[in-house]
């Protein structure tokens with residue numbers, strides 16, 4: 522059993538003592554600007570580069586320019602406007618949600634390239650970090666140049682979380698440490714972590730206070746909550762973390778006991794935003810839940826009065842949700858959804874980037890899900906998906922996707938996405 526890492530600022534720690542083979546990108550710790558670990562791009566992407574997007578010139582749009590919304594609570598702010606979340610400057614108000622098993626650095630890189638203003642890591646256990654589990658180190662690593670780097674931590678003890686926060690700030694240069702206060706998974710809740718914290722607003726406050734103090738001047742602290750555990754309690758939790766130093770609070774509009782079949786309660790989110798906007802700290806709120814299409818993102822910003830919108834399932838196999846939502850906010854037109862061929866090309870690029878970053882085995886396992894999400898709803902997708910599930914080599918997976926692409930692009934055999942909008946939400950898969 523390895524010893525836990527020494528805690529405290531500037532604690533001497535040599536990663537080479539902990540690993541027989543260094544975790545990927547470890548060599549970049551002191552040279553974060555290096556591009557050595559940057560996911561490789563071998564296929565020309567249909568995704569626009571990060572930053573302001575050119576207005577779409579698509580002639581036909583199913584979207585009419587949005588009329589002024591009489592119920593709007595967003596004071597004229599649009600998704601495409603920059604925002605300062607408790608001092609953290611973001612180029613726009615679209616945020617990728619933390620998703621375990623999904624938002625690794627490759628996924629974040631793809632989402633940022635598609636225009637999202639901030640992307641959260643998967644949740645990382647504080648104890649796993651402090652015990653220097655090699656797999657956890659990989660989870661915790663940013664891609665070179667990732668800025669701001671936002672890490673979500675899972676835990677329940679203020680001191681342990683603070684030590685883990687110091688580690689990600691010092692080792693990886695995290696600019697934002699988010700505390701998970703919403704994970705509903707039974708094992709997590711039984712351990713008193715995630716959504717279990719919602720039952721104790723005072724503990725939530727102590728956690729934020731301790732973590733905030735530990736990284737003060739070097740990183741910001743936020744938390745992601747739900748509307749409550751089994752009954753609404755978010756206002757107490759939100760007030761507690763706001764007065765303890767949270768830079769912002771992300772609110773998933775469901776109780777812990779509710780599943781995705783219950784629609785997210787945007788009014789509940791609006792209530793938290795309203796409460797915190799009136800509090801002495803005026804802490805911004807990020808809204809989350811059921812933003813599955815570009816129009817949902819625009820609506821949530823307008824209807825809830827949140828400062829920014831967080832997208833989870835809507836981004837699975839669908840990085841275009843960010844570029845299209847920004848286009849919709851800027852021009853009233855999200856532009857056309859990605860064609861079937863663009864979606865398959867993006868899957869091939871994602872596979873390639875994952876192989877470079879995680880090696881063949883990890884990439885193939887992960888691409889089974891990502892690949893399914895990219896092609897969901899396309900012609901012959903079920904057959905392609907079942908073939909993707911059976912292969913164990915990246916080259917075989919790439920061949921399946923290339924063959925599929927050939928089929929889609931073959932003259933006379935071209936199959937385009939026939940839906941009005943982009944890929945449907947893969948809710949049932951997650």
Ligand SMILES: Cc1cc2nc3c(=O)[nH]c(=O)nc-3n(C[C@H](O)[C@H](O)[C@H](O)COP(=O)(O)O)c2cc1C
Pocket residue numbers: 618619620621622623643644673701702703704745773809810811812813831832833834835951
């Ligand atoms: C596959 C998956 C993994 C998730 N992992 C996390 C996580 O690690 N931390 C977290 O706070 N929420 C996690 N969530 C919840 C999402 O961040 C988000 O709150 C939820 O999906 C609602 O947003 P949506 O309707 O946009 O999907 C996860 C959700 C999914 C689908």
